[in-house]
Amino acid sequence: MIYEKINISEVNSNLKDSKAFINAYIPDNSEEIDIKKKRKTIIICPGGGYSMTSDREAEPVALRFISEGFNVIVLRYSVAPNKFPDALLELAATMNYVRKMSEIWNVDKDKIIVSGFSAGGHLAGSLGVLWDREFISETLKVNKMDIKPNAMILSYPVITSGEFSHRGSFDCLLGEDASEEEREKLSLEKLVSKDTPQTFLWHTFDDGTVPVQNSLKFATSLKENDVPFELHIYPTGVHGLSLCGETSARKDKVNHINPHVGTWFKLAVQWLENI
Template sequence: MQYITQTITGADGSNAQFIGYVIDNSPEIDEQRTRPAVLILPGGGYEMTSDREAEPIALRFVGAGYHAFILRYSTFPSLYPTALLQAAAAMQLIRAHASQWHVKADAICVLGFSAGGHLAANLSTTASDDVLQANGFQPNEVRPNGLMLSYPVISSGEFAHRGSFDHLLGEQKDNPQMLQQLSLEQHINSVTPPIFVWHTLTDTAVPVENTLMLISACRAAGVSIEAHIFPEGDHGLSLGTWETSHNKQQVVPAVQPWFDLAVHWLGRTLL
């Protein structure tokens, strides 16, 4: 396996860390094999990027036969659209190296947790198209082929995780035009890729209504979505196992099936 690290510099001079876990081909199996890939965007309220939602997730995907990449994007005091442009650059980097890294270039999914889910959905929908074009990206060239979301921040309205938008927008946090642009349930349409999402009913940080609104928007737009609402567990559970737990409250057997469900969805969606 190749372990890849690169720095992606933001427009504000901040640095994002791009990390790749690339599975080697073997002459004993298939020297020409290409694999789908997952780009992981950890959460952290646009204030940090969580370790619990980074390498442990990547290693599980490698074990399932997927190349895995992590983007530790810039967070506060870096503001919008710094992280978005870094995510676009990460997608561009993966596709540019698809041959070298044996990546199936039309089978790249982005997985976002919490605020990382907001970033992933922003990159995946047309909400970001104008900003991407203004900064030299062709939106369709950096849009992923699938979108996976774990307890995502979606809406900037009544059920918003206000801290995420405060850290993302800084002094513009009350700007209604910016908030509407970044309320992503309003930007689901025919170019939105297929979606897998999970949440818990008892999430006290990012209310489950964020996911329910996403489901409704996808249904209205005819976008394929697989959604799993689990009955218990608070926010930020990652895998819900001891491996990713900070305390025993983060070990929640009810949510642990999400990873296998996501892998099955990937197999049906990307392969």
């Protein structure tokens, strides 16, 4: 397996001041199996309220996806005091870079998926709804189609800036003094279009940090725009469950062990079979 840590400033020279980086996990192909195999690639955006990026939603998730045969990239994006659009530009640059590395990393360029947790779900979803905006392609000097995700997996995502907002995420993303109008411009359910990628979403009904209405609102907008999606609402479970098992549980947090909710991963992999 290839493992590399790459600074975003090396991924795209137009982000030379970025301190963000990616961790790339690229399984080797085998003569015995298929030396020319092209793999689906997952780009993971860990959560952390745009104030940090969680270890629990990074390498443990990467290793599970690798075990299912995917290439995996974990993006450790810029957080507060950095503001929008820094993290979004870093994710877009990562998407473009993965496509550029298709021959070296055996990437299927038409099957690159962004996966985000909590605020990382907001970041992943932001690329899904904003990938065709001029300010991104012009800043990075890239082709718009090279930064479009082919699909998204959003896990208990921050979506709305309205009534059910996780205000802390928007405070870190835009600054505490940002106006409601500025926040509304990044309320993702209002930005969905027919060009938004197909999406897999999951949430828990009683999430006390990021209300379940975030996923419901996004799913409703996808339906209104005829964008295919799969949505799973589990009856109970705390926020930030990640893989819902010991490999990703916070120390001494027994409520992070939730085998029923943990079925989301198998369901997501099954859903990806048709991407």
